[in-house]
Amino acid sequence: YGYSLDYPDGLVIWEAQFGDFVNVAQVIIDQFIVSAEDKWNRLSGLVMQLPHGFEGNGPEHSSARLERFLSLAAEDNIQIVYPSTPAQMFHLLRRQVLRRWRKPLIVMTPKGHLRTPAGYGSSLEELSRGTFRRVMPDALTTDPGSIRKVLLCAGKIGRELEQRREKLGQVDTAILKLEQLYPLPDAELRPLLERYPAGTPVIFVQEEPENMGAWRFLQAEWGPRLFDRHPFT
Numbered sequence: 001y002g003y004s005l006d007y008p009d010g011l012v013i014w015e016a017q018f019g020d021f022v023n024v025a026q027v028i029i030d031q032f033i034v035s036a037e038d039k040w041n042r043l044s045g046l047v048m049q050l051p052h053g054f055e056g057n058g059p060e061h062s063s064a065r066l067e068r069f070l071s072l073a074a075e076d077n078i079q080i081v082y083p084s085t086p087a088q089m090f091h092l093l094r095r096q097v098l099r100r101w102r103k104p105l106i107v108m109t110p111k112g113h114l115r116t117p118a119g120y121g122s123s124l125e126e127l128s129r130g131t132f133r134r135v136m137p138d139a140l141t142t143d144p145g146s147i148r149k150v151l152l153c154a155g156k157i158g159r160e161l162e163q164r165r166e167k168l169g170q171v172d173t174a175i176l177k178l179e180q181l182y183p184l185p186d187a188e189l190r191p192l193l194e195r196y197p198a199g200t201p202v203i204f205v206q207e208e209p210e211n212m213g214a215w216r217f218l219q220a221e222w223g224p225r226l227f228d229r230h231p232f233t
Contacts, residue, residue, distance in 0.1 A: 001014075001028060001032055001033060001044060001046055004044045004045055004046040005042060005043075005044055008043065008044075008045060008102055009097075010045075010097075011045075011047065011093060011096065011097050012045065012046050012047065013046075013047040013048075013049060014046065014047070014048050014049070015048075015049040015050075015109075016048070016049070016050050016051060016064070017051060018051060018061060022048075022050055022064055022065060023065075026068075029069075029072070030072070032044075033046065033048075033078070033104045034072045034073075034077050034078050034104065035077070037077060037103075038075070038077065043101070043102040043103075044102060044103075044104050045096060045097075045102035045103065045104070045105070046104050046105070047093070047096060047104075047105045047107060048104065048105070048106050048107065049107045049109045050064030050106065050107065050108060050109060051063075051064055051109060051110070051111060052064040052066060052082070052108035052109065052110055052155065053108075053110025053111065053112055053113075053155060053156050053207065054207045054208070055110065055111060055112050057111065061111065063208070063212065064108060065212075066080070066082075066108060066181075066208070066212070066213055066214060067208075067211075067212050067213055067214070067216070067217065069106050069182075070181065070182060070214060070217040071217070073182040073183075073217075076103070076183055077103070077104075078103060078104045078105070078106055078182065079103050079104070079105045079106065079180070079182065079183070080106045080108075080180070080181045080182040081105065081106070081107055081108070081179060081180045081181065082107075082108040082154040082155040082178070082179060082180075082181060083107065083132075083179055084113075084136060084155065084156070084158055084159070084177050084179060085121075085122050085126075085136075086121060086122040086127070087122035087123075087126035087127050087130070088122075088132060088133065088136075088179060089107075090122075090127050091130060091131050091132040091133075092105075092107070092132045094132075095131065095132050108154075108155055110155060110156045112156050113156060132179070132180075133179060133188070134178075134179055134180040134185035134188045134189075135176060135177065135178055135179060135180075135185050135188045135189050135192060136158075136176065136177035136179055137176065137192050138174045138175050138176055140171065140174060140175075142171045142172070142174075144174075144195040144196050144197075145196075145197060146171070146172055147172055147173065147174045147196045147197070147200060148172040148173065148200070149172070149173055149174075149200060149201050149202075149203060150173075150174045150175075150176060150193065150196060150200055150201070150202045150203070150230070151173060151174065151175045151176070151202075151203055151204075151205050152176050152178055152202050152203065152204045152205070153175065153176075153177060153178065153204065153205040153206065154177065154178045154179070154181060154206070154214060155206075155207070156207075157205060157206065157207050158175060158177040161175050161205060162175055174196065176189070176192060176193075178214075181214055181217075184218075184221055186227075190227050193226065193227065193229065193230060194229075196230075198229050198230070199229075199230065199231070200230055201230065201231045201232075201233065202226050202230045202231065202232050202233075203232075203233055204218055204232070204233070218232075219232075
């Protein structure tokens with residue numbers, strides 16, 4: 001954290017291989033990383049890459065306590081993201097360096113993404129062009145008018161949902177990936193949902209139990225109806 005203050009133009013990354021690294025760093029997170037801008041007008045572009053994803057490796061591998069960071073998010077003090085492709089990760093880090101302002105960046109990084117399966121990698125063109133997308137649209141080519149429900153998710157569970165949908169041959173379910181959880185990307189999500197008929201239910205899917213993850217944060221922010229158009233559960 002101190003290095004990120006002295007070297008504001010650099011890309012300073014702290015990577016935790018296990019969740020307990022984050023637990024014992026909680027004082028630094030609370031007292032400095034999420035609050036120093038408001039308390040002392042000190043800006044930091046520190047990137048925190050934290051393990052997250054239930055993959056059978058035990059609790060310390062599985063949870064970076066996403067819900068804890070979301071509970072600390074207010075007044076655009078931090079950025080919380082969960083990129084789903086290599087290109088997204090590249091553009092995210094590039095954006096962090098090129099932006100004119102500095103905010104701490106919290107990145108959920110499941111270890112399963114280190115072994116990206118076929119079909120989920122990124123081409124050189126995707127890396128060399130484009131920008132970080134706060135919401136990833138569905139690649140399904142089905143007529144949007146025939147969609148009966150929209151699954152909204154974040155992280156590696158999006159891949160699992162897509163694989164399951166393909167296996168079942170379902171073409172009436174759309175899957176949108178929320179790549180940025182804070183600040184919430186309402187401006188990017190709204191037009192994607194407007195493609196589907198009004199009243200189409202939006203269901204948030206997460207790996208974590210209900211009292212963990214992003215669900216309660218999103219429920220508090222969006223309420224039971226998303227953009228006053230879609231039932232949200």
